[in-house]
Amino acid sequence: MRSIEEYHHLVNEELKSFQSSLVNKMSLYDPVSYILKLGGKRMRPILTLMATDLFDGNVQDSVKSALGIEVFHNFTLLHDDIMDNAPLRRGKDTVHEKWNVNAAILSGDVMFVQAFTLVTSCKTEYLRAVIDIFNVTAIEVCEGQQLDMDFESREDVSLEEYLEMIRLKTSVLVGCSLELGAVLANASKQDSRFLYDFGMNLGMAFQIKDDLLDVFGDAALFGKQVGGDILANKKTFLLLKALQDANPEQLKELKIWLKINDSERSEEKVIAVTRIFNELKIREKADEIMESYYKKSIAALEQMNIDLSKKDYLKGFADSLMERTY
Amino acid sequence: MRSIEEYHHLVNEELKSFQSSLVNKMSLYDPVSYILKLGGKRMRPILTLMATDLFDGNVQDSVKSALGIEVFHNFTLLHDDIMDNAPLRRGKDTVHEKWNVNAAILSGDVMFVQAFTLVTSCKTEYLRAVIDIFNVTAIEVCEGQQLDMDFESREDVSLEEYLEMIRLKTSVLVGCSLELGAVLANASKQDSRFLYDFGMNLGMAFQIKDDLLDVFGDAALFGKQVGGDILANKKTFLLLKALQDANPEQLKELKIWLKINDSERSEEKVIAVTRIFNELKIREKADEIMESYYKKSIAALEQMNIDLSKKDYLKGFADSLMERTY
Numbered sequence: 001m002r003s004i005e006e007y008h009h010l011v012n013e014e015l016k017s018f019q020s021s022l023v024n025k026m027s028l029y030d031p032v033s034y035i036l037k038l039g040g041k042r043m044r045p046i047l048t049l050m051a052t053d054l055f056d057g058n059v060q061d062s063v064k065s066a067l068g069i070e071v072f073h074n075f076t077l078l079h080d081d082i083m084d085n086a087p088l089r090r091g092k093d094t095v096h097e098k099w100n101v102n103a104a105i106l107s108g109d110v111m112f113v114q115a116f117t118l119v120t121s122c123k124t125e126y127l128r129a130v131i132d133i134f135n136v137t138a139i140e141v142c143e144g145q146q147l148d149m150d151f152e153s154r155e156d157v158s159l160e161e162y163l164e165m166i167r168l169k170t171s172v173l174v175g176c177s178l179e180l181g182a183v184l185a186n187a188s189k190q191d192s193r194f195l196y197d198f199g200m201n202l203g204m205a206f207q208i209k210d211d212l213l214d215v216f217g218d219a220a221l222f223g224k225q226v227g228g229d230i231l232a233n234k235k236t237f238l239l240l241k242a243l244q245d246a247n248p249e250q251l252k253e254l255k256i257w258l259k260i261n262d263s264e265r266s267e268e269k270v271i272a273v274t275r276i277f278n279e280l281k282i283r284e285k286a287d288e289i290m291e292s293y294y295k296k297s298i299a300a301l302e303q304m305n306i307d308l309s310k311k312d313y314l315k316g317f318a319d320s321l322m323e324r325t326y
Numbered sequence: 327m328r329s330i331e332e333y334h335h336l337v338n339e340e341l342k343s344f345q346s347s348l349v350n351k352m353s354l355y356d357p358v359s360y361i362l363k364l365g366g367k368r369m370r371p372i373l374t375l376m377a378t379d380l381f382d383g384n385v386q387d388s389v390k391s392a393l394g395i396e397v398f399h400n401f402t403l404l405h406d407d408i409m410d411n412a413p414l415r416r417g418k419d420t421v422h423e424k425w426n427v428n429a430a431i432l433s434g435d436v437m438f439v440q441a442f443t444l445v446t447s448c449k450t451e452y453l454r455a456v457i458d459i460f461n462v463t464a465i466e467v468c469e470g471q472q473l474d475m476d477f478e479s480r481e482d483v484s485l486e487e488y489l490e491m492i493r494l495k496t497s498v499l500v501g502c503s504l505e506l507g508a509v510l511a512n513a514s515k516q517d518s519r520f521l522y523d524f525g526m527n528l529g530m531a532f533q534i535k536d537d538l539l540d541v542f543g544d545a546a547l548f549g550k551q552v553g554g555d556i557l558a559n560k561k562t563f564l565l566l567k568a569l570q571d572a573n574p575e576q577l578k579e580l581k582i583w584l585k586i587n588d589s590e591r592s593e594e595k596v597i598a599v600t601r602i603f604n605e606l607k608i609r610e611k612a613d614e615i616m617e618s619y620y621k622k623s624i625a626a627l628e629q630m631n632i633d634l635s636k637k638d639y640l641k642g643f644a645d646s647l648m649e650r651t652y
Contacts (some may be wrong), residue, residue, distance in 0.1 A: 027476070108435075133444045135446070137441055139443075142436035143436070150353070
């Protein structure tokens with residue numbers, strides 16, 4: 001197995017070559033180049049290469065498909081930003097702000113085709129399996145975004161619905177990234193699915209961690225304002241669990257704060273809601289469910305037919321993702 | 327060879343089964359179902375089935391991929407309507423009017439994945455060729471829409487640029503529909519490309535005919551207001567050719583009319599611009615270029631290694647498309 005840095009380097013080299021193919025083309029491609037330059041951890045393509053390596057495949061043969069997953073992920077960010085009316089992405093103007101909504105729609109569309117083209121740039125013998133995994137996942141990601149948008153205007157979102165939303169919107173793509181790499185290394189169908197389950201459950205744990213970090217994270221490490229989700233009344237695991245577990249008095253207070261969007265009372269709101277979270281032990285409850293997903297992912301890992309040293313590598317990777325930074 | 331009606335029936339049956347798969351799913355799929363119900367000639371999937379029949383393939387094996395082309399086409403209409411801010415499509419509310427822009431973006435995206443899924447629902451032996459044709463075409467269609475949008479704010483669009491725009495935006499998909507059907511019938515690479523050229527050039531001729539019909543069409547037959555393109559100052563072949571060929575006086579008059587958007591002077595504008603078109607023999611010039619594309623399509627047809635009777639069938643089909651209705 002290579003180090004994460006090595007996989008990252010391979011992804012970056014392929015990305016560079018993709019970016020240079022966009023130079024001097026029509027303006028349609030400028031937003032594609034722009035959003036891919038904004039950076040990111042490139043976690044998904046790294047997972048694809050890691051999975052190929054895990055089954056002794058040729059990572060160089062997987063790197064185009066891996067990049068396709070990253071391009072697809074960035075396409076979803078581009079279109080989601082329009083729908084969420086987001087002004088910033090990684091501290092820079094979003095595409096629809098820098099250009100306009102039409103450019104963002106159409107550049108997103110062409111980026112989607114480029115993602116398909118890259119993902120399917122694999123040996124023909126794996127094409128059917130690759131397409132089947134990718135198409136199902138792409139549909140699920142759209143469904144997840146739909147649920148997320150629906151939730152904004154709904155008062156009665158259940159925890160189960162929330163978990164299904166994050167599964168579709170983010171976790172399945174983590175699973176898909178890994179399964180893709182396994183398929184491209186000719187892994188058995190069973191092992192590929194176990195690896196998908198490992199990734200999908202890890203993605204769930206990671207998303208709940210993201211919710212936790214918003215409230216309990218170290219602001220400096222995290223790079224975002226603490227309590228941003230609270231101020232946006234975002235229906236996170238924490239808020240939904242609090243609404244579910246609150247006594248009548250706490251529920252009343254929570255609902256009052258949800259109606260207060262006065263920017264002068266921001267600090268007060270974050271402190272008050274966090275206090276209710278603490279009273280209800282929401283952090284511990286989130287830790288618990290995070291832990292249960294983590295355990296599911298490790299259980300899937302255990303069932304795989306690979307060397308123990310490789311299982312340890314994946315477990316180490318999962319642990320590093322789960323490491324507490326709060 | 328079957329009749330057009332038989333191909334149409336096969337497409338409709340597959341569409342029905344696709345539509346029923348969308349029933350009782352989340353609201354994301356409502357716009358997909360809606361736009362596919364608005365109708366249309368289903369020309370593209372009919373061409374795919376026709377091409378499969380032409381090379382003695384099994385049309386039933388091609389019908390899912392054929393429907394994929396129709397779903398893709400409707401996806402482009404859905405997103406184009408947002409970008410063009412169009413209120414109506416086939417006399418009914420556009421998706422972004424009936425729902426909202428966000429729903430139109432996201433339902434379009436999932437429809438795009440459904441199109442890929444359907445197009446790639448073919449025998450695995452043809453998968454690589456199918457993907458290659460489709461991905462290239464899908465990228466070209468996005469590029470064509472970009473050019474079309476760019477042209478709106480440009481004063482200096484040349485005829486050559488216009489022809490390249492319609493080639494990308496509409497003609498390549500006609501070629502692709504046919505080539506796809508040929509590939510699925512295991513036709514030779516050469517014949518498949520000739521069939522693509524036949525379709526692409528026929529698509530060019532058909533698009534120019536569309537421009538002609540707007541001004542010189544029989545309103546009753548055509549179903550649209552005569553002169554709609556003139557009133558919208560749309561940069562059609564007719565207008566661009568007129569701007570190119572006009573003498574200084576005609577040019578001055580044309581440019582004055584382009585600035586007049588007063589709805590009370592609509593009739594006057596259509597009459598005046600049509601008069602200038604007539605003075606410049608624009609109709610004859612458009613006929614001429616249409617004829618040249620028609621000839622190119624017939625030349626490609628002649629080179630194909632198929633029975634004469636089948637060539638006659640295709641020529642008959644081309645002639646029916648080109649039939650004058652003005």
